[in-house]
Amino acid sequence: MSHTNESFHIAVLLKQTFDTEEKIAIHEGKIQDEDVKWVVNPYDEYAIEAAIQWKEQHGGHITVYTAGPNRAGEALRTALAMGADEAVHIELEDQELQAVDEWGIAQCLYHVLKDRQVDLLLAGNFSIDQGSSQTAIRLSTLLQWPHAGAITKLERVDETTAAIERDAEGDTEYVNVSLPALFTCQQGLNEPRYPSLAGIMKAKKKPVTTVPASELLALLDNTQKTQRELLELPPPRMSGQMLQGSAEEQVQQLIQALRSSSNVFEA
Numbered sequence: 001m002s003h004t005n006e007s008f009h010i011a012v013l014l015k016q017t018f019d020t021e022e023k024i025a026i027h028e029g030k031i032q033d034e035d036v037k038w039v040v041n042p043y044d045e046y047a048i049e050a051a052i053q054w055k056e057q058h059g060g061h062i063t064v065y066t067a068g069p070n071r072a073g074e075a076l077r078t079a080l081a082m083g084a085d086e087a088v089h090i091e092l093e094d095q096e097l098q099a100v101d102e103w104g105i106a107q108c109l110y111h112v113l114k115d116r117q118v119d120l121l122l123a124g125n126f127s128i129d130q131g132s133s134q135t136a137i138r139l140s141t142l143l144q145w146p147h148a149g150a151i152t153k154l155e156r157v158d159e160t161t162a163a164i165e166r167d168a169e170g171d172t173e174y175v176n177v178s179l180p181a182l183f184t185c186q187q188g189l190n191e192p193r194y195p196s197l198a199g200i201m202k203a204k205k206k207p208v209t210t211v212p213a214s215e216l217l218a219l220l221d222n223t224q225k226t227q228r229e230l231l232e233l234p235p236p237r238m239s240g241q242m243l244q245g246s247a248e249e250q251v252q253q254l255i256q257a258l259r260s261s262s263n264v265f266e267a
Contacts, residue, residue, distance in 0.1 A: 005159070008060035010051045011113060012084065013123035013136055014044035016068055016075035020128060026233055040075045043124025045192035046185035050154055051122055052083040053190065058156055060119075061085050065112065067105045068092055073208065080203035081195030087206070088112060092213040100217070102130070103225040106138035108216045114143065120162070121182040125150050132226070133184070140182040148175055150186040 018024065019037040040048070051062045064079040066072045067090035076087035090108050092100070100108070113121075121143075123136035133149065140147035153165035157176060166173050167186055177183075195203070241257065243250040 005059040006061065008058065008119050009117050010054060010060050010062045011116075011118045011121045012044070012047050012051050012062060012064045012079065013109065013121070013139070014048065014064055014066050014075055014079060015041045015124070015127045015129075016066065016072040017041040017127055017129045024233065026231060031231070038071060038074065040078050041124050041127045041129075043126060043128070043185060043187070045124075046187065046189045047122035047124050048079050048082055048084065049190045049192040050185055051120075052193070054120070054154070054156070055083070063088060063116075065109060066090065067108050067213065069094065069097060076208060077203050078195060080206045080208075081199040082193060083199065085206065087208045089208060089210045090213050090216065091210050096213050096217060100220075101224045101226045102132055102134035103138055104217075104220055106135050106142060107220045108213060109135070109139050110142040111216050111219055112211055113139075119180050121145070121180065123182070123184050125184045125186045134226075136182060136184050143180075143182070145180055145182050146177050147182040147184075148177060149184045151183045152186050152188045154183065154185075154189065 016038050017040075019039045020042070022036045024031060048064065051060075054060060055062055062084040063086050064076055064084045065088045066076055068075075069092055072091075073089055076089055080087055090112060121136075121140070126133040127135075137147060137149065148164050148166050150167040151164045152167060152172070153163075155163045157163050160179050161176055162179055162181065162183075163174070163176050164183060166175065243253045245253070
């Protein structure tokens with residue numbers, strides 16, 4: 001397996017999120033996160049795997065970035081165990097985490113990345129906790145780089161161009177994009193690998209740079225672009241009801257049920 005370009009730098013954005021199997025509880029408008037399992041955001045795993053496959057085929061150096069509390073370092077170690085080369089952790093204290101939205105996180109990442117050599121920037125299409133799909137795209141705007149979202153295929157055309165396929169409202173769009181560029185990765189792009197035992201052992205020796213967020217927050221436009229008004233769980237699902245009798249009787253029962261419980265009225 002040949003490595004043709006060790007100077008090619010790939011950056012991957014990742015976020016630590018709740019395990020999808022966790023049961024979410026809310027108390028006084030806040031998600032209770034004590035004693036829950038945290039994982040790498042599943043869509044970011046596609047981005048990590050895409051970076052590793054690019055490196056295996058074409059060479060390069062992979063750096064993973066996250067902005068989050070101290071525990072987010074575990075997600076970086078997972079990415080390193082999968083095959084990334086180094087990591088950068090923008091460490092946010094709890095009060096800082098509450099004070100910034102996706103716009104603030106994008107600015108933090110921008111100030112860390114803007115003076116680094118990056119040829120390809122990958123991220124998940126969205127995070128499963130917030131689902132806003134904003135951070136990466138806002139970062140591409142700050143960097144003034146081309147971007148494409150929800151890619152399902154990534155190939156190198158030459159040293160300065162990548163060919164991608166992306167979801168486009170139920171169809172597929174084929175685009176050649178000049179590098180450096182940012183792409184967000186969608187399910188179907190690849191099948192993320194599990195960290196091997198050897199990878200986990202090697203990850204312990206790979207460099208992780210910590211950048212206190214306090215050094216970056218003073219540089220930000222602190223105007224939040226979004227604000228959460230309310231956080232609540234969806235209403236509990238009602239138990240099913242079996243309708244009895246003939247087809248005509250069941251229709252009448254259904255009409256009555258809709259009128260009484262779903263605010264459906266006759267015209």
